[in-house]
Amino acid sequence: MDVEDGTRVPPGHYELGGRFFPNRTWYKDSGMRKLYFYVFVLLMTSATNGYDGSMMNALQSLSWWQNYFDHPSGSILGLFSAIMSVGSIVALPIVPYIPDLFGRRWGIIIGSLIMILGVGLQTGAPNFHMFIAARFLLGFGNAIATGSAPLLITELAHVQHRPIVSTMYNTFYYVGAVTAAWATYGTLKIDNDWSWRLPSLLQCVFSVFQFTFIWFVPESPRYYIAKEKHEKALNVLAKYHANGDENDEVVQLEYLEIQNAIAMDRSVNNDWHAWLELFQTKGNRKRLIILVSAGFFSQWSGNGLVSYYINLILTNIGMTNANTQLIVNGCLTTFGGLVAFNMSFFVERIGRRMLFLVATGGMVICFTVWTILSARYNIAGDAGVGKGVVVMIFVFMFFYNISWSGLLISYTCEILPFRIRAKGMTIVFLCVDGALFFNQYVNPVALDNLGWKYYIFYCVWLVFEFLVVYFFYVETRKTPLEEITKFFDGEDAAADILDMSGIQKADKVELEHLDAVSTR
Numbered sequence: 001m002d003v004e005d006g007t008r009v010p011p012g013h014y015e016l017g018g019r020f021f022p023n024r025t026w027y028k029d030s031g032m033r034k035l036y037f038y039v040f041v042l043l044m045t046s047a048t049n050g051y052d053g054s055m056m057n058a059l060q061s062l063s064w065w066q067n068y069f070d071h072p073s074g075s076i077l078g079l080f081s082a083i084m085s086v087g088s089i090v091a092l093p094i095v096p097y098i099p100d101l102f103g104r105r106w107g108i109i110i111g112s113l114i115m116i117l118g119v120g121l122q123t124g125a126p127n128f129h130m131f132i133a134a135r136f137l138l139g140f141g142n143a144i145a146t147g148s149a150p151l152l153i154t155e156l157a158h159v160q161h162r163p164i165v166s167t168m169y170n171t172f173y174y175v176g177a178v179t180a181a182w183a184t185y186g187t188l189k190i191d192n193d194w195s196w197r198l199p200s201l202l203q204c205v206f207s208v209f210q211f212t213f214i215w216f217v218p219e220s221p222r223y224y225i226a227k228e229k230h231e232k233a234l235n236v237l238a239k240y241h242a243n244g245d246e247n248d249e250v251v252q253l254e255y256l257e258i259q260n261a262i263a264m265d266r267s268v269n270n271d272w273h274a275w276l277e278l279f280q281t282k283g284n285r286k287r288l289i290i291l292v293s294a295g296f297f298s299q300w301s302g303n304g305l306v307s308y309y310i311n312l313i314l315t316n317i318g319m320t321n322a323n324t325q326l327i328v329n330g331c332l333t334t335f336g337g338l339v340a341f342n343m344s345f346f347v348e349r350i351g352r353r354m355l356f357l358v359a360t361g362g363m364v365i366c367f368t369v370w371t372i373l374s375a376r377y378n379i380a381g382d383a384g385v386g387k388g389v390v391v392m393i394f395v396f397m398f399f400y401n402i403s404w405s406g407l408l409i410s411y412t413c414e415i416l417p418f419r420i421r422a423k424g425m426t427i428v429f430l431c432v433d434g435a436l437f438f439n440q441y442v443n444p445v446a447l448d449n450l451g452w453k454y455y456i457f458y459c460v461w462l463v464f465e466f467l468v469v470y471f472f473y474v475e476t477r478k479t480p481l482e483e484i485t486k487f488f489d490g491e492d493a494a495a496d497i498l499d500m501s502g503i504q505k506a507d508k509v510e511l512e513h514l515d516a517v518s519t520r
Contacts, residue, residue, distance in 0.1 A: 014160045016253050016480050023160055032158060035240040038217040039157065039165050043172040044206040045108065045149035046409075048115060049142055051176030051203050054333055056081045058184035058199070060311045061322040061329075065196035069128055073448065082440035083132050087139025088146075088433040095147035095429065096422035104152035104220045111145025112211040114138075119204035123197050138203075139433075145210075146429060150409045151421060155220040158241050159254060159480050166410035167344040173405065174337025176206060181330040188326060221255075222418050225262050233258070261482040262418055275423060283488035284420070289472050291412050291424055295431025297465045298408040301360075302367050302458040303400050304439030305447075306332065306393060312447050313393070317377050317386035328390065336397045340405035352411050353475045355403040360469050362399030364462045366392055371459055374452035408432075414476060414484055 013020040026032040059065045060077070072080060098107040118137035125131035154166045183202055187195045218240065224233035234246055234255055242248035278284050305313060310332065311325050319325060347355065370392040377385040408428075416424040446454040474487045 015478065016159050016250060016257075019249075019253065021160075021250055024158070026158070026161060029243065031240045031243040032161075035156065035158070035218075036161075036165070038213075039153055041210055041213045041217055042108070042149045042153050043169055043175075044210045045111070045142075045145045046169050046172040047176035047179075048203070048206040048210075049146065049176065050173035050178075051180040051206065052084060052138060052142075053081075053173075054177035054180035054329070055184060055199050055203060057310055058181055058326055058329055059196050061325045062184065062188065062196050063322070064190075064193055068193060068196070069131070073444065077444045078441035079132065080135070082437045084135045084139035084142070085433045085437040085440060087136040087141075088143035089139075089430065089437070090136075091140045091143035092147075092426055092430050092433070095143055096426045098144060099148040099151055099223075100422050103223055104148045104155070105214055105217060107148025108145050108152070108210060108214050111141045111143070111148070112207040112214070114141025114144065115207045116204050116211070117141075119201065119207070122203070123201040141207075143429060143433070147422065147426060150413050151425065152217070152220050154410070154413045154481065155222045156218065156236075156240070159250070162414075162481060163347045163410065163477070164344055166413060167347050167406035168341065169406075170409045171337065171340035171344055171401075171406045174333060174340055177333045178330070178337050179205075181326070181333040185326040185330050188322065222258050222262065225258055226418065230259070257480065257482040258418075261485075277420060278424065278427070281489070283485075283490070286472065286474075286488055287415055287424065288427070289468075290415065290474075291428050292431050293465075293468050293472070294408055294412050295428045296435045297360075297468075298404050299432055299435035299439055300458075301363055301400060301404065301462060301465065302396065302455070303404070304436070305443055305458075306397060310393075312444065314390075316447070316451055317374065317389050318381070318383060319386065319390075332394060332397060335394060336401045336405070339398055339401040343402050344406045347407065347410070348477050351475050351477045352403075352407055353469075353473050355407065356469045356473055357466070359399050359402040359404060360462065360466045362402070363396060364459070364466060366396035366399060367455065367462055368459050370396060371452060371455040374455060378452055411476070414481060415474075415488065417485060 010020055012023050014023060015021075024032070026036055066072075069080075095107075098110065115138055118134050118141060120134075121137065122131060122134035125134055150166065150169050153169055154162060157165045179202070180199060184196075184199045187198050189195075190198070218236045219232070221233035221236045224230070224236065234251070237251045237254055238244050238246040238248065241254065242251045245251065278288050310329050314320075314325050314328060319328070343355070370389060373385050373388045373392060376382070377389065409425075412428045413421065413425060443454075476484050476487060479487075
C-alpha cells in the first residue's frame with residue numbers, strides 16, 4: 001500500500017482532489033486513443049532535435065561531407081554543431097510569449113515551418129556559409145516548437161497518464177537520433193554528395209508530419225481557462241478524458257482544480273512581475289535551482305561527448321574505420337533510446353528523485369572507469385582496453401538514460417505553476433542551449449588538445465551534480481499537476497486550490513471501502 005503524506009492510495013487507483021478513482025486503460029477508451037495519437041504528434045518535436053544531433057555526429061564519418069567542407073576540425077567543427085544552439089538562444093526571448101499569447105499549438109506550427117525552411121537550405125547548401133545559416137534557422141525554429149510542445153503534452157494528458165506521457169517527450173529524442181544514425185549508415189555507400197545531403201533532407205520528415213496533423217490537435221484546456229474560454233476548456237477535458245461526458249466526476253474535478261489554480265494566479269498581472277516571481281519566494285527559488293541545474297546537467301554530464309563527437313572518441317582509442325564508427329553510433333543510439341523509453345514507465349513506481357540519484361551516481365562510477373581505461377590505452381595502445389572503453393560508454397549511457405533523458409522536461413515542467421510555466425521552461429531551455437553551445441564548440445577543441453585528460457573535468461563535475469540532486473531535488477510522484485505546489489509553497493497552497501472548489505479529502509470509510517474493492 002502506497003503512503004503519500006499519510007494518505008493511503010489503494011492499488012489500481014489514482015488520486016485527484018483528495019479522491020480516488022480506478023485506473024483506466026487508455027487503448028480501451030476511444031477519447032483517449034485520439035488524445036494519445038495527438039500526443040504522439042507533439043512528441044515529434046523532440047524527435048526533430050534528436051535527429052539533428054545524431055546526424056551531425058554521423059556526418060563526420062562520411063568522406064564526402066568531410067571533403068565538401070574541407071575536413072573541418074577544432075573550432076570550425078564545433079561551429080557546425082554549435083550554431084544550432086546559437087539559433088535557439090536567439091529565439092528564446094520570444095519563446096515564452098507565443099504559447100502564452102497565441103496558444104501552445106501556434107508555437108509548434110511556427111517552429112515547424114521555420115525548421116522545414118532550414119532543412120531545405122541545409123540540404124541544398126552550396127557552401128559552408130549557407131550550411132551554417134540553415135542550421136541557425138533550424139535552431140531558431142526548434143526553440144519555438146520546443147517551447148510549446150511539452151507544455152501542451154503536460155496540460156492535455158489525463159491525470160493518470162501525465163507522468164508517463166510527459167516523460168516520454170524527451171525520450172523521443174532517440175526516435176530522431178536512431179533514425180538519423182541508421183539513415184546516415186545507409187547512405188555511406190553513396191558515392192557522391194547525396195551521401196550527406198539525403199540524411200539532411202530526411203530531417204524534415206518529423207516537422208512535415210507535425211505540421212500536417214497539428215491542426216487536429218486540441219488546445220490546452222489550461223490555456224483556454226486563462227483566456228476566459230471556459231466552455232472550450234470543459235469541452236476538451238470531456239471529449240478526451242471522458243468521451244464527451246461533461247458531468248463526469250474526474251472531468252469536473254480537473255476543471256475545478258485548473259480554474260482555481262489559475263484564479264489564484266490572477267494576482268500576477270504584470271509580465272515583469274511574473275519573471276521576477278521566479279526569484280521572489282522561497283518555493284520559486286528552490287524551483288529555479290532545479291530548473292537551472294537540470295538544464296546544465298542534462299548536457300554537461302559527459303553525454304555531449306557521446307552525442308556529438310563519438311567519432312573523435314573512437315578515433316582516440318584506435319577505431320578509425322568509418323563503417324565501425326557508424327555501427328557503434330547506431331547501436332549506442334538505439335540502446336539509449338530503448339532504455340529511456342522503458343524508464344518512462346517507472347517514474348511513478350520508483351519516483352523522480354530516486355531515478356535522478358541512481359542515474360547520477362552510476363554516471364560518476366562509469367565515467368571514472370571510462371577515464372582510467374582511456375588513460376591505459378594512451379599508455380599501452382592495447383586494443384582490448386579500447387573495447388573496454390566502448391563497453392563503459394554503453395554502461396554510462398544506460399545510467400544517463402535512466403533519468404536525464406525523459407525527466408529533464410517532464411520534471412521541470414510539472415513543478416512550475418501555470419502562470420510561470422512557459423517562462424520557467426524558457427530558463428531550462430536557455431541553460432540547455434548554453435550547455436550545448438559549450439559542448440559543441442569547446443569539446444572538439446579540448447579533445448584535440450587534451451585527449452583523455454579532458455575526461456577528468458567530467459569526473460569531478462559529476463560528483464557536484466550528485467550533491468545538487470541529493471540536496472535540492474524533491475519527490476513529486478503520485479501528485480496531480482495542480483497540487484505539486486505543496487512541495488514548494490507548502491501544504492496551504494495546495495489546500496487553497498482544493499478548498500476553493502469545495503473539494504475535501506476522502507474520509508476513512510471511503511478509503512476502507514476502496515481498499516476492500518481493490519483487494520477482491
